Amino acid sequence: MLGTLFGIGVGPGDPELLTLKAVRVLKEVAHVFAAASSKNDYSLAQAIVQEHLPAGVPVDQLAFPMTFNSESLEHAWTANCEKVVEILEEGKNVAFLTLGDPLTFSTFIYLMRKVRKRLPDLTVTTVPGVTSYQAAAACANQPLAEGEETITVLSAAKGGERLKDVIAVSDNVILMKTYKQFPRILAQIDEAGLQDSCCFISRCGLKGQIVERDFQRMTAMKQPHYLSLMIIKKRGMES
Numbered sequence: 658m659l660g661t662l663f664g665i666g667v668g669p670g671d672p673e674l675l676t677l678k679a680v681r682v683l684k685e686v687a688h689v690f691a692a693a694s695s696k697n698d699y700s701l702a703q704a705i706v707q708e709h710l711p712a713g714v715p716v717d718q719l720a721f722p723m724t725f726n727s728e729s730l731e732h733a734w735t736a737n738c739e740k741v742v743e744i745l746e747e748g749k750n751v752a753f754l755t756l757g758d759p760l761t762f763s764t765f766i767y768l769m770r771k772v773r774k775r776l777p778d779l780t781v782t783t784v785p786g787v788t789s790y791q792a793a794a795a796c797a798n799q800p801l802a803e804g805e806e807t808i809t810v811l812s813a814a815k816g817g818e819r820l821k822d823v824i825a826v827s828d829n830v831i832l833m834k835t836y837k838q839f840p841r842i843l844a845q846i847d848e849a850g851l852q853d854s855c856c857f858i859s860r861c862g863l864k865g866q867i868v869e870r871d872f873q874r875m876t877a878m879k880q881p882h883y884l885s886l887m888i889i890k891k892r893g894m895e896s
């Protein structure tokens with residue numbers, strides 16, 4: 658008998674945004690895995706759920722490189738997958754913790770695919786989490802969509818070049834991963850004439866939270882924190 662793999666969304670930072678279901682499932686698993694950056698072994702996802710983890714349940718961090726290099730990603734994920742498979746084959750239920758929602762730009766997606774390839778009969782249960790952009794919209798009191806409006810969620814990890822095409826057809830846009838290519842992203846926003854229609858939110862619900870609506874002040878920022886995103890509203894921001 659294989660154990661069940663639970664993908665648990667822990668929300669974007671504020672521990673009060675954990676769902677009741679996430680807390681319940683955490684008390685019922687035999688082993689917990691958490692994603693951590695390969696540069697340091699701190700896992701924010703683990704810190705968010707720390708007080709709900711039963712004593713004695715092992716917690717292992719799975720390091721993954723922050724790179725677009727498909728070879729090193731493949732290597733890291735194969736190693737991570739085997740660690741999870743080993744526990745599932747012992748018949749133990751496993752939780753994989755992930756920031757925000759597990760099926761939204763999450764490492765859980767890759768892990769689930771890989772583990773399923775190895776164990777085709779595996780039961781996977783995904784516990785949804787509050788996404789970063791939902792929490793960010795709440796902390797800035799910015800509606801994400803209303804009436805007949807559309808909303809598009811886009812990764813800006815490579816510079817946000819798709820913004821131009823997307824904003825032509827979408828009333829509201831979320832730019833995720835606005836940390837590395839920030840100047841290029843701001844240039845896209847400037848070119849599209851959206852300077853007064855964007856809001857930058859960083860470390861939402863965490864120490865050092867920033868909510869910035871002023872485009873000039875955004876341009877003065879150095880490289881923002883990894884946990885940063887932008888909300889763009891074609892009709893303009895809520896004051």
Ligand SMILES: C[S@@+](CC[C@H](N)C(=O)[O-])C[C@H]1O[C@@H](n2cnc3c(N)ncnc32)[C@H](O)[C@@H]1O
Pocket residue numbers: 669670755756757758759760761762763764787788789790793832833834835836858859860861862863883884885886
């Ligand atoms: C790998 S994605 C994870 C997305 C996550 N699964 C979700 O549902 O929101 C990482 C990106 O999520 C966003 N993010 C996550 N937590 C955040 C937070 N507390 N404040 C602002 N942005 C956050 C940032 O854009 C960050 O670069």
